[in-house]
Amino acid sequence: MSPSHYTRIVLAxxxxxxxxxxxxxxxxxxxxxxxxxxxxxxxIRVQYLSIDPAMRLWLSEKKSYRTPVPIGGVMQAIGIGAVVASGEDTSLVPGDLVSGIFGMTEYAIQDATAVQKLELPPNTQALDYIGPLGHIGLTAYFGLIDIAQIKAGETLVVSGAAGATGSIVCQLGKERGAKVIGISGSTKKCEWLEQELGIDKALNYKSPTFKDDFSKAVGTLDVFYDNVGGEALDLALASMNLHARIIICGGISQYNTAEQYPLRNYFQLLSKRATMRGFSLYDYTARLEEGRKYLTELVTKGAIKQRYHVVNGLDTAPGAIGILFRGENEGKLVVKVSD
Ligand SMILES: NC(=O)c1ccc[n+]([C@@H]2O[C@H](COP(=O)([O-])OP(=O)(O)OC[C@H]3O[C@@H](n4cnc5c(N)ncnc54)[C@H](OP(=O)(O)O)[C@@H]3O)[C@@H](O)[C@H]2O)c1
Incomplete structure (x- = not known):
């Protein structure tokens, strides 16, 4: 039976x-x-919502890859949920699990063509479709495998390494035979990266010795997968091997600043014949199945893990965004909206 009312979160x-x-x-x-x-x-009855750093960009009126959320509009969010009713001419039926851009709401109406029906291969759960089998894993895959073309024996450095995307990048790098060095913001996260994910070295960027630690551990690098921007990116630019690839996936350290951190070492790109390339997962819409097939194989055999940081209740969603910017999330941040 339908409820008499439902809750949604709008931009004020x-x-x-x-x-x-x-x-x-x-x-x-x-x-x-x-x-x-x-x-x-x-x-759709929404079950989980993905809380993403990009939400900060979706609120800004600065020129971006996406139209900003209007004042009074439902806040955008990727989610997973269950179909509770379907109109004519759709193959989806009540009970089907689906993912899509549902927004911060308990219930959403969507075109059936705009949602993806979820299959759950062995060793997976629905939540993985906003994790390694969803936009998170796909972003890691296309950035590292398709653009950076990481190779065995190369040195890969990942910023935001203990986060949702970064932790998948680290594991894909290890799986491809690279030496993997991760950067994160706490000793606990560094220990998790080394002990649980088995990366070669994790560095805490909040340590007073970070710059020295970086040059000792990294020396020179072949691929820098950047989720953070700012100082770490500048250090990476100063540490490149010939033909290094700098992958700009995100720049969370710059999302709340009016003035961007100045990059002093960009000219190394010339002497190292290196490339620095930004990308958006939206560029890969036509190839998502290819990435998902690759990731599904690894997840089903337990070669990729994602940990989830779950906060409960739609009411908590607006406050949850700040968790990402304070580095308080341990893994992929999601809001549980309903069972
Ligand atoms: N290009 C694309 O299509 C695409 C798609 C998805 C995501 N992204 C980008 O990928 C990046 C990671 O996103 P995610 O969803 O996986 O989030 P996440 O890494 O799970 O969470 C964000 C993490 O960023 C770190 N952080 C926050 N403020 C920081 C600062 N000032 N300096 C350094 N680190 C900071 C925090 O970890 P610490 O504890 O280490 O500080 C925090 O846990 C973001 O930049 C996002 O915009 C891009």
Missing amino acids: SRPADSAFIEADNFRKEVVPFDLKPQKGQVL
């Missing part, structure tokens, strides 16, 4: 470019349940 105010996202940038709305799927549509 836009944070300034130099400000963190605060919970009070959002407003909770409890609205009458008037959702009925039309022809080709499905009604």
Whole structure:
């Protein structure tokens, strides 16, 4: 039976470019349940929402790869959920698990063509579709395997290494036979990277000896997979081997600043005949199945692990975004909305 009302989270105010996202940038709305799927549509009960650093960019009016969320609009979020009703002309039926961009809401109406029906191969769970089998794993795969073309014996350095994307990149790098050095923001995360994921060395960028630690551990590098930007990126530019590849996946250290960190070592790109390339997973829409097949094989045989940091309840979603920017998440950050 349908509820009489449902809850959704809308954008109340836009944070300034130099400000963190605060919970009070959002407003909770409890609205009458008037959702009925039309022809080709499905009604979805949201179970989990992915909380992503890119949400910061989706709120900014600065030119970006995406139209900003409007004031009063439901906050965008990738999610997984169950179909509870379907209109005519869809093959989806109640009970089917699906993923898509549902937004911060308990229920969402979606075009059936805009959602993906989830298969659950052995050793996987639905949550993995916002982890290693979803946008997180696919971003790691296309950045490291397709763009960087990582090879056995090369030195791979990963920033944001203990996070959702970074931890998958580290494991893909090990799987390809690279020497993997990860950078993260705490001793605990560094221990997890070395002891649980088996990377060769983890460095804490908050340590006063970080720069020295970096040059001792890294020496020179072939691939830098960057999730963070700023100082670590500049250090990597100064440490490149001939034909190094710098992969700009993200730059979380720069998302809340009006002025970008100045890169002093970019000219090394010329002398090292190196490349620095940014990419968005949106560039790979036509090839997602290829990436998912590769990742599914590794996840089903236990060669890739993702840990999840789960916070409970849709009400917690606005405040959860700040967890990423304070580095408090241990693994992929998700909000559990319903069972
Ligand atoms: N290009 C694409 O298509 C694409 C797709 C998905 C994600 N991304 C990008 O990938 C990156 C990682 O995203 P994710 O979802 O996997 O998040 P995540 O790594 O799970 O979480 C963010 C982590 O960033 C670190 N961090 C936060 N502020 C920092 C700062 N000022 N300096 C250094 N580190 C900081 C924190 O870890 P510490 O404890 O180590 O500080 C935090 O745990 C982001 O930049 C995101 O925008 C890009």
